[in-house]
Amino acid sequence: MADYTLHCFKDSGNAYKVALMMTLAGVKWRSVWVDFFKGETRSDAYREELNEMGEVPVLEHNGRKLSQTGVILDYLVEQTGKFAPADRREGLRWVFWDNHKLTSYTATYRFLRNFMKDTDPAVLDFLEGRMRAAFKVLDTHLAGRDFMVGDTLSTADLSICGYLFFEDEFGVVWSDYPNIAQWLGRIRAVPGWQHPYEMLPDGPV
């Protein structure tokens, strides 16, 4: 019997952040597939029952329905005692930066580039520029560091890496950002790591 239920789909890097943390923390979870591409997250039923923000992921646990990935990761630290940043405030700072400056552009660029073929090239150029500016900040921060905050894997890493394993879908070669490349290699080497396409469902399960 799974303790946690994650409403998700395979293309969601935000859902992956949560799935990866639960998997690496060794907790039992099950997935409920959300038919995002048919508009399920934006339906009245989804907004009323799961998340008024109309977004994935939603995590159900002990009767609670949690949304916003940054909140869920913080909740999982409380519940599991694992992956707390060595400095709580510094960890939270990077999770906010991820939401505001990294995932916001990277996820949107990838989505429009791959799944919405009629997107105006000017929009793609704009988003790619913002995404690459964020990669530069990240690559600079990771110089001389193994992980985002302190010496161990934390929610800051788990949040920030969420979309970065889809690199071929946003046309980036990580050798252009060598510190990011090495850091992603460290995360991939953690026992239990899987790519989002291996970890998350692609249809009803």
Added chain:
Amino acid sequence: MADYTLHCFKDSGNAYKVALMMTLAGVKWRSVWVDFFKGETRSDAYREELNEMGEVPVLEHNGRKLSQTGVILDYLVEQTGKFAPADRREGLRWVFWDNHKLTSYTATYRFLRNFMKDTDPAVLDFLEGRMRAAFKVLDTHLAGRDFMVGDTLSTADLSICGYLFFEDEFGVVWSDYPNIAQWLGRIRAVPGWQHPYEMLPDGPV
């Protein structure tokens, strides 16, 4: 002697979130003007001394340098005991949503529309669409509520309102979003409230 030093400029709604909270909490603060439009936040000196993310605001207090507005608001709750959301996790959820879905698009749209006159219209249309989708979520949430979380003003309100007093700069008439209109009126009515252009510096002070 001010207790807090805020690195800011008058056009930054993110700096305004912090300035408004400090003002309404009655703490002493002073501003240091940042020459954003000449690239100061993106300079090596700024990144090294104040914020590697290259952003405003930065708040200095007791030798600490804090950045990311969501973190600063949380810090100010700890320091002042004021404006804590009735439900901490629900408050944090809305501050994340603000960063990811509201401010990210609203601030960027306003910036490009007003300050970067050569922006491709397709980019403006894209950002306006995302901004209006966020306004819809916000307006729906505020139906039947006085404030974002619980019955009192909290960091969730202070974060979300940050850019919304610039409405004439992003071409929105709040009567299209009546619950937002009323909620902004409630915030404007709080003793001490000022518009960002009155609260933040427009040059060296």
